[in-house]
Amino acid sequence: MAAATEIQLSLKVVMVKESNKVLYAEIDSNFADVLLSFLTLPLGTIVRLLIKHYGNNAPILGSLNSLYASLLNLDSSHFSSEAGKLMLLNPRNSLETECRKLKLQIDDTPPVQYFVCGNWTCASMYYSVKCLCPNSANTMTRTDLEIEEQSDDESVFTEKTSSFLLLDNLQIRTNTLASFFQILKSNGIKDTNALEERTLIVGLKEVNLCNIELLVFLPPLCFITFVFFIYICSHQIMELLKGSLLSKTPITDMVHLISSATATCNERKEFSACYFLPESKRRKQISSDSKRITVKVLVQKSTNRFLLTEACKDFIDLLFSLLDIPLGRVQSLLGSNTCLGSINNLFWSMRNLELLKHIKRIDSLMEPKIPPHYLSLHQVFSLDKKSSPLIYKQQDSNRVKSFGSASPGSGYTQMKMIDPKGEDGFVKGPTTFMVSDDMVVSPTSSTFILKTLNHLKIPIHDVEEKEVEVGLEEALSILKASLTSICALSEGLKPFLK
Template sequence: MGAMESKVINLRILVDKKRDRVVFAESDKDFVDILFSFLTLPLGTIVRLIRNQAPPSVLGCLNNLYKSLENLEVGLLQSEKHKAMLLRPSNSSEHLCRKLKFNIDDTEPTKYRCHHDSQDLYLIHENVIIEDDKSGGVFVNGKARFMISDDLKVMPLSTSTSVELLTKLGVKDVDVLEERIVKVGKVEVLSLLRLSLLSMKPLTDLFLLKNVDCSGASTSDSAGQFHSRYRIDKLRGCKRMTIKIMLRKSDGKVLSAEAQEDFIDYLLSLLAIPLGAAVKCLERSPSLGCITNLYTSVQELSADRHLKAEYIKAKLLSPMHVSQFGYKSQLLGTNENFIPNSKCLFGLLPSGDKVDLYGHQPFNPNPIGGKGFINGPATFVVTDDLSVTPLSPISNIFALNRLSVPISDLEERVVCIGGEEVLRLLEASLTSTSALTSAFNLYLDEAKMEK
């Protein structure tokens, strides 16, 4: 048994026996640190970690996007490294996550290159020095204790808050309550990651109703539900893209889209976006369920009393790509301009050694994806559920035939994609199994009305 598998966290939970549900849990730093680490994980990492769990888990349409990338021939991308790094995107907080009691992310640490005595040295991302106050904890103050509601709201311990939770859940008789101690290991953490994305009661589902099939529980196929919430000013002036969509006129369903490399670059870039960055871009959308509650909890906790430091709070609320993943058309503003600190780098070498830092650049001076990920010019077909394949008109015709769509019911539309559509598609990719229809249907309705 490995070291990680042998570690467990004893978690104290309060159970409503009458309704068979968890009211809340009490925890120290270890469990809450793990919960908050979910916000730092790139979406592609989350797909990879949860897709093989039982029961099978589906994260919106991202599973299909991830599988499509796996199946794309390397020649369609700028290089094999582009594909490998999108399938296993680095976490810009990896140096912190490695300190967790359970670090479920097995992605290789990011390396940086320097030159020493005519040879290249590769240094991992630990060059960021963390001033430890010796209180323990990774993201939270090691001396603080917390209560976690069933829907993953993390709060400081408080009797009044516990009474509020009991009242909210309609618990009037203390006799229906029972204290239990449950053990949390790596398997439970992976299950909790899955449930936090697919359920509004993940603690209950994990500890009381194990193996509940939550696949698709948080997904929605209702179209046009995202339009009114966004402030588009933060993406004003972003590069606009054009795609051709094939619409089923009878019900407005988007069957597929023809898109060039710029749109595919955007879709693939979603795999490298940290979960917390997606929540921030979508302004804490309720459609993201318990993950929005986690994010809001970080906002509301004191950086002085409950979290390790203000910069830790910022890393959780605005997690960034590692610098190698930036590309010039990144539309969501989540690139990290990380410059290694030379003193930190020196500290990893034998005393007195000097290092020439190639301009303080990552080991690849040109960020992976600096010119995009796809080796264009190229045209692709994207299905409603975000499966991506190279364009083949013959294959498309037979695909439409399998959908039993009469040719007379088809209509091609040209859609211009800017900041608003980019955000709608981000949310749809996380929450819907029909991402194109969900993201663009309202736009199409408006276009039809104008016409």
């Protein structure tokens, strides 16, 4: 990944002087590519990046932070393999080949590496994988992979010559006169002297703030006079990612370096007011053969409050697998009604017919696939899996190649790709697990239940056990609640209690 001191992106931001809010930003294809790449990031990667960058001040994304922390802290003995746990902690991006071309790469996940067994018959995309081939020493070693087919196209998601207007709520418009005047009209701007322009230089590495103010005198016939402020700011791409999830004005926040990590109570209530999909949309996504998982729920009788949920490995697999779903696929699953900041607007912008000729790989952005081996047997969502690469060993040598869609021809033997998580899912049974309302997962323990009841000061007579069947509809509800609520199971499952 190139250092921000070497590669930086700039955008022109037009602001309303009186309110000091962003009206729109003029961005090129490089910046648009970075912005659209947010949709390719798995939820677990987003949580990990925000925690790594902000530390103790990391924003709380509903119950995803606590779910990720419990995954990290859960002993590896509860997983089918160590590699499976590492896969969940570091979910891969199915579009990582394209994202490697970004001018600014926000995702620090290392590139894919390939490993082969001692017999040169099995291969894996993940480390810590054990091979069961005879006389292979049960280990796999890293190897260099030659890829025959590589695209020479340097563009990522947008055409290189394209230019866009980005609204403060992350709507993208084509950079045309019609779009410009429509933005002015819709915001009630009648006098262009009320506007000012700022040029923002964006990078990932921290640099010093440069206090440069340039007054630009335009020709007398120009009806707009702008004041240019050049800011060289630190970490603004991370601010933009955070703002896209938590703020309705992420560009204004980025310009002012306003932290959106702690949304107000009113904002949280506003987000939580729209958890569930409309009935008609939910029914369209539910099939009669949808997998169903039974869980037991401890509920406080007097308040109907969720206390703890007891479940087997299939439900825990489902919860941990939420971290593998790319943000764009989450938007698609929930009908772009996630109640997250402004990311919904970015997602829906791609349906604008005017943008179709400027944006590539729209299907991959709106419904990104899941990387190979990440789909568990206990998955209830309608997710598409990216196929594993076909790896071939050249006969009479130790050269390993991938030919993409081409035929390898004679002289090559296809290698077997190993599923690192095991055939039965990520989590190992028959242990049952307790899940708190904010999706902290731990092995079932009677002492933990007692401590929970004592901490909440709830008497035994006020507790009852109920059962919930979790299928696609319930899983979608949990997914949606997990994005914005620290009571994800209550919000997600309460409507389905028997």
